[in-house]
Amino acid sequence: MRIVGLTGGIASGKSTISNLFKAHGIPVVDADLVARDVLRKGTGGWKRVVAAFGQEILLDNGEVNRAQLGQIVFSDPSKRQLLNRLLAPYISSGIFFEVFKLWIKGCKVIVLDIPLLFEAKLDRWTKPIIVVWVDSETQLQRLVARDGISEEQARNRINAQMELDWKRGKADIVIDNSGTMVDTKEQFEKVLIQVTRPLTWTEFSLSRQGAVSLLVSVIVGVLACRNFYYSDSVR
Ligand SMILES: CC(C)(COP(=O)(O)OP(=O)(O)OC[C@H]1O[C@@H](n2cnc3c(N)ncnc32)[C@H](O)[C@@H]1O)[C@@H](O)C(=O)NCCC(=O)NCCS
Ligand SMILES: Nc1ncnc2c1ncn2[C@@H]1O[C@H](COP(=O)(O)OP(=O)(O)OP(=O)(O)O)[C@@H](O)[C@H]1O
Numbered sequence: 083m084r085i086v087g088l089t090g091g092i093a094s095g096k097s098t099i100s101n102l103f104k105a106h107g108i109p110v111v112d113a114d115l116v117a118r119d120v121l122r123k124g125t126g127g128w129k130r131v132v133a134a135f136g137q138e139i140l141l142d143n144g145e146v147n148r149a150q151l152g153q154i155v156f157s158d159p160s161k162r163q164l165l166n167r168l169l170a171p172y173i174s175s176g177i178f179f180e181v182f183k184l185w186i187k188g189c190k191v192i193v194l195d196i197p198l199l200f201e202a203k204l205d206r207w208t209k210p211i212i213v214v215w216v217d218s219e220t221q222l223q224r225l226v227a228r229d230g231i232s233e234e235q236a237r238n239r240i241n242a243q244m245e246l247d248w249k250r251g252k253a254d255i256v257i258d259n260s261g262t263m264v265d266t267k268e269q270f271e272k273v274l275i276q277v278t279r280p281l282t283w284t285e286f287s288l289s290r291q292g293a294v295s296l297l298v299s300v301i302v303g304v305l306a307c308r309n310f311y312y313s314d315s316v317r
Pocket of ligand 1: 093114117149165166242243
């Protein structure tokens with residue numbers, strides 16, 4: 083199984099690229115969706131976060147007020163670290179479970195869309211790593227326009243992550259999303275060819291098909307050896 087890492091900075095265009103992957107039939111595990119699930123009312127993540135941040139962060143229906151929690155954690159690094167610490171185990175196991183379901187289905191290539199791939203040290207599990215890069219001014223403007231927040235709030239969110247230029251240096255593949263969608267789609271077509279090339283032996287052995295083939299070979303080998311020793315001892 084090939085597990086492709088897709089990361090970048092906030093509003094650099096990860097969802098835009100993951101939508102292109104989905105449109106080409108490649109399954110995507112979206113860490114933001116997993117993170118949402120683990121913060122739903124009544125879950126373990128929700129209980130830990132309410133215990134740490136208080137009832138004030140809840141809406142009338144008991145769900146977490148995400149905008150309010152965002153305001154708190156994106157303007158205070160220690161609160162953000164606390165939230166990360168509380169949710170990290172739930173998010174990691176949620177991602178693992180989603181990958182496992184795709185493995186069971188027999189998917190050969192999957193994409194993990196994880197904004198904090200490097201920050202959470204999950205990069206060691208993915209190859210290749212695609213970084214969606216954008217110049218800093220475009221990133222700021224797109225974030226302000228998409229989320230309807232002030233420039234200061236947008237800067238806080240951008241600064242809450244590792245530098246996008248640093249991430250770019252760690253990438254196997256870079257998609258420069260500073261231009262038009264036409265430019266981006268052109269780069270994506272080339273990336274798609276790279277990502278869907280035949281699996282290496284290591285990747286194949288990690289796929290469900292590879293694991294089954296390995297198991298069948300081991301069983302056949304053991305049976306063949308038993309028969310050999312049995313017929314040898316009868317003689
Ligand atoms: C703080 C929360 C409630 C704000 O929710 P909101 O709906 O406004 O934003 P959303 O979840 O859609 O995230 C938008 C983007 O913010 C960035 N981001 C989210 N959490 C973090 C974080 N802890 N540190 C840095 N950047 C973050 C990501 O680029 C993400 O794509 C939410 O982001 C959250 O629960 N974050 C902690 C969980 C987490 O680490 N998520 C990232 C998945 S790897
Ligand atoms: N090439 C492009 N040209 C113009 N707008 C774009 C382009 N790519 C993305 N956008 C817009 O920029 C915004 C951010 O893109 P997107 O939501 O894909 O980023 P993201 O990295 O997934 O963000 P987040 O980290 O918050 O999940 C969106 O409003 C999107 O429509």
